[in-house]
Amino acid sequence: MTLDIVRLLELTGWRAFDVDDRGRVLAGSDESGSMQLVELADGERTDLTALPGAVTGRYLPGERAVVVQHDSDGDERAQLSLLRLDRTGPAELADLEPLVDDPKHVHRLLDVLPGRIVYATNRRNGVDFDVVIRSARSTEEHVLYDGGGLVGEVAVSPDSRYAALTVPAAPALSDQLLLADTMPETRADALRELTDRRAAARHLHLDWLPDASGLIVTSDFGSDRTRIELLEPRSGRRHPLVTSDSCDLSGSLSPDGATLLVQANDDGATRLALHDARTGAHRLDVEPPTDGWCGHPMPAPVWSPDSRFVALSFSGPTAPGDVLLVEAATGRCHPLTFSAAQLTGEDPVEPTAHRIPARDGESIPCFRYAPHEPDSRTAGSAVVIIHGGPESQSVRAFSPIVQALAARGHTVLVPNVRGSTGYGKRWYSADDTRDRLESVADLADLHAWLPTIGVDPDRVALWGGSYGGYMVLAGLAFQSGRWAAGVDIVGISSLESFLRNTAGYRRAHREREYGSLTEDADFLRAASPLNRVSAIAAPLFVIHGANDPRVPLSEAEQVVAAVRDNDLECELHVYQDEGHGLAKRRNRLDAYPKALDFLARHLSG
Template identity: 50%
Template structure:
């Protein structure tokens, strides 16, 4: 499990006082704080499940944390949980009044499973189902009389697929062959399960087929192949399944695997865009998602031949599910409608109810859900020439408040993640505060093909940092002053912030690092055991690549950092331990470089709670004004 070093001196003292590390914020404050508060406070809805009656389970964060709500077919809302911490998922248990809920403690990501009864009046009681606070239990699905989940409780590293019998309260392992099981797709007849397993190359997934009766395992794709796989969707008769895959090609195509002849066949292919599909239980319809330049559009197709019927009428310029970057659609059991989670730069995540027969599309919102501010805008899409002739895709958000003449480069996490055309309130807040915001998909990002997301693997790590320098040099072409530019990023984006400040100290005027990696070596040594095996595939192996890992670590160049830094970290982060922030903070504090640190004892990998966002982000924006506005 997570091992963290002794808290850094400056951070430990600050936490005792409940203060930030570093100089006190200056007198300049965000001029439009009501707009910022509105942006961070806008609630969202996310679809989780649909039952036979057409009721929905929805995550809604109107209380300040994501909680499960039941939405009846007539549109009546009912809160099912009211926990101090965020809920991670929930499923109806078919043929019962039960709902199984996954939740954790303080952002630890150590999911625990509990049951509630919809027949209980008021707020139902959560009854522990699978609890062991030392390990992860991730809810996969619920079948009549049993719950499927994955867990690393056998050895702390490998994930097993387990079926929990609700009658006998016993567990049975359906798969315990080792590795990180990242996705599970049970067949409708419950005889088969497709597992998505992290495989040997970086950013690659192996597909396994498990017979739930005999527990025999069939390899559907090679372990050592450089293939990504996503969005497994079974055909309603359980004779095969659809999957989004880039096997033998650069882009994700929609392919079909048939159990009868054990053969793969292409369903839909587009050499310039990524595709995925979700089959309807009625055997007639297929929702197809198309990802292009950060936008995910949906269209209705025929399941038998893949031909397009009609586009789903969602607003353009947003995202509606694809490649695990946004939530997948959920079909109702009879296929009469689909619950789709959609978001865009001007629309927080919102559940829509789509009826294929009529084309009807209705937003599923509680009555009190407010509308976003009118001044929100969609970005421009541009390309930035980099050091080696590659073109870096970027989204540019122009200031929606009084223009400060400053620029923030907002780098996504991952590294195999992506900046999408979805709801990112921090970006909107930065634009509302008067900054130009450049959101890049540097090399290593998903959504632009296998070749692009492989260009930062292992020894190519610092080439993605060079993309930041190229963006800095390009800023005058959009009317921005490079001398008044800063970096902002979370997780791997936090690594990019620290790397930019350390390897390009003459370029950046400030940085905001959220749960970022300071040293690739100490990160790999101290991250959770179950994450280390996968992350070494991406960054390099401690046993054989230590010299390179040291050379690519911002901490080894910390003496070159001269720009002020603002850092946010959750004390319970299982991915990037707090010790990463402690190391860089102590080093900068000793040199007198301004470094403000906020540590939240009830958070994990980033900020999930509204009260903490409303505390941290306005302070971060004030920090940027202090150091960028003359």
């Protein structure tokens, strides 16, 4: 067997969503074709859901029940339901007990408490998100926060008296930390600002100390790199616990307040260690599951309520995705799934890390996947894959697209251009608002570097999804003649029309990054590929979901029509049961082989 795209897309990946005191892990598996809930315990696997779309969930503490978050056909209007685990067989929609059932609005599970859930909802006006505590046994609800904005993270104190939460701050990719009192003397006392709304800083991974005297926060307040701090809510004082000048750090506090799991992001790979939460002192490293572990855990780790275990989601360049269970006392790491075994006998490509010189003396982090066996038809060609976000990072995780392209003989370059996270505040802020085209210019620097590794500069294509799709279109439009082809997946063709037509709650959030429709309309038009579509000279392949609430389908339709008017080859593939990307395997199996064949035609020597 060879590493063809169909085989790669059919591989099963796993994710960890929660863990209980017995070490049972609530996990996700995409074996069925979309992410469904399973339970991993004592070497056994129990399928829990068989819903139409991808789902996530959390255990309800102290009960054999799971809170399930699910939507319809990728519309992102998530609903929340209760699944009792005393039943047999995977649950369908009719088997769930509705908790929050309002398909017209978005609901997001934030936390689970004994007998209660904490969730965010935009049902009040369709734009702002309120934070609500709801009973899991009745319809009783209590609004914690209704001050507006897109709520990021929420942590309720162990005594349920306070809730710490983050909302967008004024600068891009910054948030403000607020403290909500669940029992204020007056409504005016209900909310307090813990940080300045004007500060350019992130506040992530909020965890209360057991006595509610302080918060453990991951933040880059006053520094370029994120670090782990103790913040005193009453005084506002900050005490650094674990810091690094070379890596972004993030921390997760055990429920007993004794241990910090510290993740160091080292150029897209992660090192894990356990630290003393009171002093920040290093206690022991987490033993990797394999030699040379350089993977990346996503999403965030979860602790068991008794603080004995941490469940992790792990993916590496040669591991599609696994669930790991870490013993807090010893740091030993136990793999509960073995996705790499599906590739036994194969030889997936592992990346090499590079720093590509930029026009202004900066260097662009980039991973290079070189094919093991060059193909005479594609030797010397390359595909550049740009991540979405833009506040995101390409990491050393498994990608079926990367592996399939390399197996076909293409060199694959995966850069972290300006605007990417993982390399400090200065780098992720370097493309904000009117600096948008600085990230596009990084693509030209990358193109200029390619001949140094034996790539033919006339046979290079761009591939990207979401904001990465914008980068594909911008590369073709602003750097005409450099790129041989482009694959745009749910991408933005006009920053102006995107902001006008995206969901209202997203517009209010995204204008901080891209610019305001009222104040920056001239620049939004100037930076939009659609307004330079006459300069596009390369064939284009476009994929979009009909139900996309983030980047509406109209973004794809308008650029496709304009490119076709220029008598260029342009394919459009729309999937009626998808949203922002392709969540269902059957659709990926239809779209991605066609996209790879498209690139092979245009990159062959």
